[in-house]
Amino acid sequence: MTPFLTKLARFRTRSVSGGEGKGEVNIFIGYQLPNQSKTEGEKLMRVILNDVYLREGAQVEGAVMTPEDQLRYVQLLLEGGIDSIEIGFPSSSPEQLADCQKIVDLVRKWEGKKPLLSGLAIAMKDSIQAVRDAGCDVCHFYIPTSNELMDAQFRDSKYGNTKEDKQNWIVETAVFMVKFALSLGFQKVEFSPEDAARAGRDFLCRLVEAVIGAGATIVNIPDTTGLRIGNEFGDLIAHIFKTVPNIQQAVVSVHCHNDSDHSTNNALQALLAAKAAGAEKFRIEGTFFGLGERSGMTKHEAVIMNILTRRDVMEDDRFIGMELGFNPMFCYKIVHFIAHALGMSVPRQWVVVGDQNALCSAGTHQSIEIKAGEQGSESPYYSWNPAKFGHEKGVSIVIDQSSGRKALADRLSTLGYQVSAKQLSEIYQQVMKLSESKQGRQVSDKEIVAVVQEIVKEIPNRMLVTHCQAIGGLGTIPMAAVILQVNGEPVQKTAAGDGPYDALMKAVQLAAEYFFPVLLQAKVVLDDWQASAVSKGQETLADVYTRIRLANDGNRIFSGRSTSMDTNQATAQSFANCLSWLLTALENSAK
Amino acid sequence: MTPFLTKLARFRTRSVSGGEGKGEVNIFIGYQLPNQSKTEGEKLMRVILNDVYLREGAQVEGAVMTPEDQLRYVQLLLEGGIDSIEIGFPSSSPEQLADCQKIVDLVRKWEGKKPLLSGLAIAMKDSIQAVRDAGCDVCHFYIPTSNELMDAQFRDSKYGNTKEDKQNWIVETAVFMVKFALSLGFQKVEFSPEDAARAGRDFLCRLVEAVIGAGATIVNIPDTTGLRIGNEFGDLIAHIFKTVPNIQQAVVSVHCHNDSDHSTNNALQALLAAKAAGAEKFRIEGTFFGLGERSGMTKHEAVIMNILTRRDVMEDDRFIGMELGFNPMFCYKIVHFIAHALGMSVPRQWVVVGDQNALCSAGTHQSIEIKAGEQGSESPYYSWNPAKFGHEKGVSIVIDQSSGRKALADRLSTLGYQVSAKQLSEIYQQVMKLSESKQGRQVSDKEIVAVVQEIVKEIPNRMLVTHCQAIGGLGTIPMAAVILQVNGEPVQKTAAGDGPYDALMKAVQLAAEYFFPVLLQAKVVLDDWQASAVSKGQETLADVYTRIRLANDGNRIFSGRSTSMDTNQATAQSFANCLSWLLTALENSAK
Incomplete structure (x- = not known):
């Protein structure tokens, strides 16, 4: 793997003013991004990100991009260095198949690091054949495995009469389809036991062992209903690593839904379970902006932020030695691109890439940040650095009653305005008045622009x-x-x-x-x-x-x-x- | 406590059509909301929700409502039965103080269940006095406790020369201020050791014991930087319960930030630690829509959904006997109100209340849902019911190529259109064509409206x-x-x-x-x-x-x-x- 970012020493994010006459102070953020392990010779663990928006996210009402935007989106993933992409469900319609082929063509022409491309199928020959026709590297198929889904899907006696009969049918079918896919010449075969988080553990482990035995190279364990919390999902992954004898022959992957708002936690607990079990590789499926059915699924931006912050800032032993292949600088851009393409907006407080992450707003925090800056200490509140995840600048102190002229001048220049010293003074006074009328709170960019237009009348x-x-x-x-x-x-x-x-x-x-x-x-x-x-x-x-x-x-x-x-x-x-x-x-x- | 919802048996959410000629099928969702405990005589644990938007959320640039909207917001919290509200930081400006007084007046006039109202202060007499002047029931003050914040805030030698000196100063000051607040006649005094999640554990426990000894009735433990993951924060709460001898004399509360996307997990882990320690009450601070500094904080809607789903649907022993005071039907309304008031929008995939939670989109899920409905089984994918959290209807199957006329007629009526049978046929044909041109995918409401306007020409x-x-x-x-x-x-x-x-x-x-x-x-x-x-x-x-x-x-x-x-x-x-x-x-x- 090529290191995706050069090693950076501690750096200054930007200058801010600490209030009138206090002069320039700085926010220091101790953030390094070495891709190397902490200790020479230590074994690295590769965390593979599989992006499933084009299949999982794009199923969702109102979350479907135009074909042109889909290609732009793939281009961004390529530039960011994504490890693999699930590009669609080719057998679902001839148009899907054609879309998948376009994406395969785009990626074939890409001269940078090439991601693995997979397509989804049901456990039927025609569906698997369609993935082949689409030109994917990986055939990914699934079979329901929980009692709940088996009841709905396999009630018919043709699947057997008892639960055990039906489970046997599932194992046989899965093994048969793995072999069928391999016979078509796929580079890799991926199998998902759908709703694994609610399936019987013994059955699940038997099934996983069987498909790996048949040649499956990726086993993807989904929390389909998104109801696992705390350690439950991590425990399941630990159990699979402990119980399935041939598990290290495959890459284990997880696919966590977010109904309980635990999809980030579940993916990380699973990752830690895999690391503890000695896995050299582990795959996390997700989407940017968390798009997917219902409350969506694991957000790449959150997983990337957690791994890098734990590894590099907090030096958490459990994360040392983990390697990512994706450039975190693309997080902001991709999430905002998706939102724009879908006519949505990214809430200010969205994890990692919401604009609020790069603002120091609370007056009480500001004064401590400014004090720390004057003393040359590290930022007490901003221990992870938004600038490393694609926010245009580092943390900015927002303009409010405690802000000085320099901070305001800096903000005006960001907004594209050049003003004279006299105008700056007038704007400053107006902004302070405005802030006062807002109970000392922040003055937004929109409000600043209004003040500028009022004062710098010679321009408008x-x-x-x-x-x-x-x-x-x-x-x-x-x-x-x-x-x-x-x-x-x-x-x-x-x-x-x-x-x-x-x-x-x-x-x-x-x-x-x-x-x-x-x-x-x-x-x-x-x-x-x-x-x-x-x-x-x-x-x-x-x-x-x-x-x-x-x-x-x-x-x-x-x-x-x-x-x-x-x-x-x-x-x-x-x-x-x-x-x-x-x-x-x-x-x-x-x- | 009054039960906030009557006991409901399993119910049908709505009728959907399972495709042409298949007739009407149903999605069953097994959701009950008894407030009673499972076993007669079992001890209940009261989970108190403290809403801190007006203090924490409204500090944030761009997240400030107009004073009128703030009052409308409080009205919604009252109608939903919120347990307590932190209404502001009265000493920060005279305007804040006046705003707080308005909210106090509004709540005094409310004839339903009255929440406790608290105001935030720093550890200074004037600041605490301002909370009294605002008319709050609870005085909440805080002192930084982590080494990182102490370095920034208490570097001056007037706080002592060694770290131990400074820690002693903090304990003495906190005790003094608790007593000062009590002397002003506050009903309750709340203390927060700021950045507790990074503070030394021994010091933290000594401080908590001292403030409870001095009369503090609520101790609020914050994860100020939002960097705790997995069990770390729950472990801290368990440690406090185990170590602080007088802990059961106070209500323990948590305040979790979301920088790592773990704020829901952290609040729940803390709740489970408190339950395991035998606490009769436990308080979770949060905001709807997760508003707060940076990536915001614990979302009420996620906490409520987790507790009710675990307790009533999954019958998780750890959650049985927990009691909430808030009506979950208000979740949708309040989050969408906030977004509207702040000029934001709620992403479709937002946990619990995003509109996608009430849509069954994926074709593969639809067919299984329809099959389960035909068989009269419970919904395999929708084990928590969006209708119980304020979505207008239960889960709807979206209109796509597999949808039948009845599903479409149902959707049109939702959209306020009355059409003839002949028009329905024409609209149906057009919608199917449109879906085909979208590769079999869903046709949005907007698109349906366009088709209706085209067909039902006699109306437009x-x-x-x-x-x-x-x-x-x-x-x-x-x-x-x-x-x-x-x-x-x-x-x-x-x-x-x-x-x-x-x-x-x-x-x-x-x-x-x-x-x-x-x-x-x-x-x-x-x-x-x-x-x-x-x-x-x-x-x-x-x-x-x-x-x-x-x-x-x-x-x-x-x-x-x-x-x-x-x-x-x-x-x-x-x-x-x-x-x-x-x-x-x-x-x-x-x-």
């Missing part, structure tokens, strides 16, 4: 929409007229468009280009437009947010906001604000 | 906006003209408004009332309006969703959607669609 006020009128409707040619005023000088422009807003933006852009020909260089593309009612009831203000992108300049973005009784007006002014920030940036870069 | 087509024109802009009187066509007959109406959309909706409403005077009875209020670009780039379609509410009829809602190059047009037509569905409902109810 560079271009003022003093009149605007737009007409649309069926049977009309949508058109708009605007009067844009710059330094008191008005110019009127009209434009037609595909709708009244399109016409409005085109008219604003024409007027802006009249005043500032430098804007002609920029290829402005509308990146986002959102309008919402500020409150309920017809007579309300429209709050319009517009974002533009520079298609010819690294896709830089500029945002504008405006609120008005009139959505036309708010749209035109918010678009003009985008152009004003763009213009200022162009002028500054020309200096 | 009852009122067609054939022309619309709106004018707005600074310096104009926003006005609109529409031609609304009903049965081929057009009528033109104009209206002025606060903006062009308001004018458009008013004009549409006037025209609709002209045709259908029954609409004059309805007090229509705009409940939601959202417009978004369908794709990126200026030349795109606007997708407008409009929802109206009947202020005079139980706040019934009706939704409409429309897509057009022209946002005016899409707004007017989507509003007309709302009115059409409203009209149909009014006519049907008059029959």
